[in-house]
Amino acid sequence: MTTLTPRNKTIASLFAIGCLSLSNFALAGDVKDTDGTSSKQNTIDIKDFAFNPQTITVKSGEKITWTNRDDEPHTVVSVEKQFKKSSALDTDQTFTITAGAPGTYTYFCSVHPKMTGTILVVKS
Amino acid sequence: MSDYISHDHEHDGIDRRGFLQCMAWAGTGLLWTVSGGILASKTLAQIAKAGEPLPATDLSFLQISDSHIGFNKEANKDVTATFKIALDRINAMPTPPSFLIHTGDITQLSKPEEFDTFDEILKSCRTKDVFYVPGEHDVLNDGGKLYRDRYLKRVEAKGSGWYSFNKNGVHFIGLVNVLDLQAGGLGQLGDEQLEWLEADVKDLGTSTPIVVFAHIPLWAVYPEWGWGTSDSERALGYLKPFGSVTVLNGHIHQVLQKVEGNVTFHTAMSTAFPQPAPGTAPSPGPMKVPAEKLRSLLGLTSVQYKQGKTALAVVDSNLS
Numbered sequence: 001m002t003t004l005t006p007r008n009k010t011i012a013s014l015f016a017i018g019c020l021s022l023s024n025f026a027l028a029g030d031v032k033d034t035d036g037t038s039s040k041q042n043t044i045d046i047k048d049f050a051f052n053p054q055t056i057t058v059k060s061g062e063k064i065t066w067t068n069r070d071d072e073p074h075t076v077v078s079v080e081k082q083f084k085k086s087s088a089l090d091t092d093q094t095f096t097i098t099a100g101a102p103g104t105y106t107y108f109c110s111v112h113p114k115m116t117g118t119i120l121v122v123k124s
Numbered sequence: 125m126s127d128y129i130s131h132d133h134e135h136d137g138i139d140r141r142g143f144l145q146c147m148a149w150a151g152t153g154l155l156w157t158v159s160g161g162i163l164a165s166k167t168l169a170q171i172a173k174a175g176e177p178l179p180a181t182d183l184s185f186l187q188i189s190d191s192h193i194g195f196n197k198e199a200n201k202d203v204t205a206t207f208k209i210a211l212d213r214i215n216a217m218p219t220p221p222s223f224l225i226h227t228g229d230i231t232q233l234s235k236p237e238e239f240d241t242f243d244e245i246l247k248s249c250r251t252k253d254v255f256y257v258p259g260e261h262d263v264l265n266d267g268g269k270l271y272r273d274r275y276l277k278r279v280e281a282k283g284s285g286w287y288s289f290n291k292n293g294v295h296f297i298g299l300v301n302v303l304d305l306q307a308g309g310l311g312q313l314g315d316e317q318l319e320w321l322e323a324d325v326k327d328l329g330t331s332t333p334i335v336v337f338a339h340i341p342l343w344a345v346y347p348e349w350g351w352g353t354s355d356s357e358r359a360l361g362y363l364k365p366f367g368s369v370t371v372l373n374g375h376i377h378q379v380l381q382k383v384e385g386n387v388t389f390h391t392a393m394s395t396a397f398p399q400p401a402p403g404t405a406p407s408p409g410p411m412k413v414p415a416e417k418l419r420s421l422l423g424l425t426s427v428q429y430k431q432g433k434t435a436l437a438v439v440d441s442n443l444s
């Protein structure tokens with residue numbers, strides 16, 4: 001793989017942000033929306049076969065990012081199919097969605113269904 | 125539980141329950157056989173070293189499980205090497221097993237290249253006949269389509285991959301309990317598979333020995349960690365009339381055995397990495413052990429059936 005120079009890194013970062021605005025997938029950290037406003041990052045760690053925090057409250061339009069900290073693949077799947085499911089996340093891989101309409105969203109890991117979590121979306 | 129002999133059918137001082145209890149606490153690495161009513165045991169290593177053939181039995185097969193090709197974390201950075209050692213052990217057996225059963229998690233992430241690596245390494249095994257059931261790691265992204273195309277076409281599997289076959293008068297049933305899992309639940313067989321199972325065994329004589337194999341245990345090993353199958357009771361109900369049922373599972377990467385009536389439940393070691401005993405760690409994730417200890421916690425399972433004997437002998441041996 002080519003080593004990134006500082007200049008290349010800037011280009012790569014810009015490219016990454018461009019891609020992020022087109023998809024639900026994002027890297028961890030603060031993410032600029034297309035209108036240039038900064039939205040809050042809500043993070044959920046997947047550790048020891050559990051979602052931490054298990055229940056999270058976010059505002060509509062905010063992003064939520066899961067990071068797998070286990071040596072075991074996990075998934076994030078909406079119980080009621082309310083949002084697109086993740087692929088199998090290997091160690092350190094992330095998955096990001098943007099919170100939709102206010103309401104309660106439950107999800108689980110389809111590989112280890114004992115693992116469940118809840119997202120409470122409130123008005124922004 | 126009483127240690128008295130309750131059923132001594134063959135007047136040899138050994139009842140079946142007692143025999144199985146012996147096996148349950150005897151630990152790994154021993155081959156148990158019943159010959160002329162005398163219970164004998166030898167380690168597989170002893171037999172291999174002496175070049176002595178295994179006692180003649182009507183059928184012997186081997187269970188391997190949880191290869192996790194593609195796993196490269198601390199618990200075992202070279203799972204292909206330990207899988208090869210397991211195959212070397214099989215190749216060194218004086219009497220090769222008739223066939224192998226792989227009880228799931230061939231791969232870590234269901235990647236085609238991981239399946240390729242497994243298939244390539246398996247070519248070195250002298251025993252060519254292999255029967256498969258998927259683990260959850262084999263069906264991560266496509267509901268098991270790739271797995272079925274590769275491993276279950278030959279056996280003309282039904283539905284999501286279940287099937288049965290006969291060998292030497294023993295009826296074998298491969299079940300799938302790793303698909304369409306429900307939030308908060310355990311492993312699951314589902315109505316369609318259960319209905320098939322009921323029909324599959326309906327016309328069999330009750331003296332037919334049955335071997336059931338599936339990835340996740342078909343008994344409640346430790347539901348808190350998801351180590352069980354929610355509708356396994358219904359499956360076992362259909363098998364209740366049979367005099368000898370042996371249930372072989374993987375998934376939990378350690379040997380556990382339970383005997384309930386005529387049913388022996390047995391879980392096999394992995395060839396990749398160990399997992400903690402139920403409830404002894406914060407989670408069931410891969411267990412890191414000192415390098416010199418690793419191979420003692422990996423292994424395979426040999427199963428022997430002798431015509432006229434009710435119980436199958438289930439023997440575990442590690443890779444040390």
